[in-house]
Amino acid sequence: MSKLFKISSIFDLDAFPKGAVTNAEASLVQDSFGRPYAIPVIVVRGSKPGPVLGVTAAVHGNELNGIKVIHKLVQGIDPEQLSGAIVAVPVFNVPGFIRHQREFSDGNDLNRIMPGKETGTEAQQYAHAILNKIVAQFTYLIDLHTASFGRINSLYIRADLADPKTRKLAELQNAEILLHNCGTDGTLRSAAARFGIPALTVEVGNPQLFQESMIQRSVTGILNVMAHLEMIEREISVESEPNICSKSYWIYTNAGGILEMSVALRAIVEEGQEIARVTDCYGTLVKTYHAPEKGIVIGRSTNPVNASGARILHLGVLGENFSSCPI
Ligand SMILES: [Zn+2]
Structure with missing residues (x-):
């Protein structure tokens, strides 16, 4: 494996090479062995300036489709042709992912305790560190989720549809349903919105598996957003009109x-x-x-x-x- 770029404090895009994909590891919070949780971060920095599109997955550790969405997205982008950057966190909840579980290792739901707390519990410190040191540097955020165990989901968006900028991003997502939702219950999306970052939650199907057709639809949705933001040159492709709720x-x-x-x-x-x-x-x-x-x-x-x-x-x-x- 090639050497990983280390992120130990506030994410700084200028530290990453232009026109390249760089795999990084963010070490922000320690476990009870004193070892940092190794949070994977993929940085695709374009050769030209532009917005920073953040894409996060597995905030709930058993919600996996988004991981594959990120891999496909990153592998399909030519950083030489990119304006701005994609900063992707494919496994946000590292201990939950390892345990095949939604929650963080201490049983807390990371998507209910945002913005976390610098001097709080382990989960609160973990949430606070990623939010403030990485997510705060994004211009836009797409947070990828799925249903929980025992349930299935359509491909749908949770977003503030009353905000025209956010609504446009939602409409481009290629989703089956757009749901107006303020996400005020401690979500990553609402915490990002408080930083002034337009943010969407994309619910991509079912837990603990990869669903190829939904993954591909989501990748197309993110590419549509990137074309709209003039990060890439591409024809926008939306398969069907979503139902609005x-x-x-x-x-x-x-x-x-x-x-x-x-x-x-x-x-x-x-x-x-x-x-x-x-x-x-x-x-x-x-x-x-x-x-x-x-x-x-x-x-x-x-x-x-x-x-x-x-x-x-x-x-x-x-x-x-x-x-x-x-x-
Ligand atoms: Zn979720």
């Missing part, structure tokens, strides 16, 4: 048993339409669930083992009735 929510069961879904991903359901059934272990119907209003199935359960309170589906309410997110 003004809000969304999960529908949960209130009876335990065996869950069987009645609707597919991306289905448009009408108010009152059956969406799922719960039976007991003898096969007797316990309860039928119906859509409370018209909407689109953004994500859904794939796990038949259903305690009372399990998730059924993530319903997107179609429409453009939304207002600006608070900063």
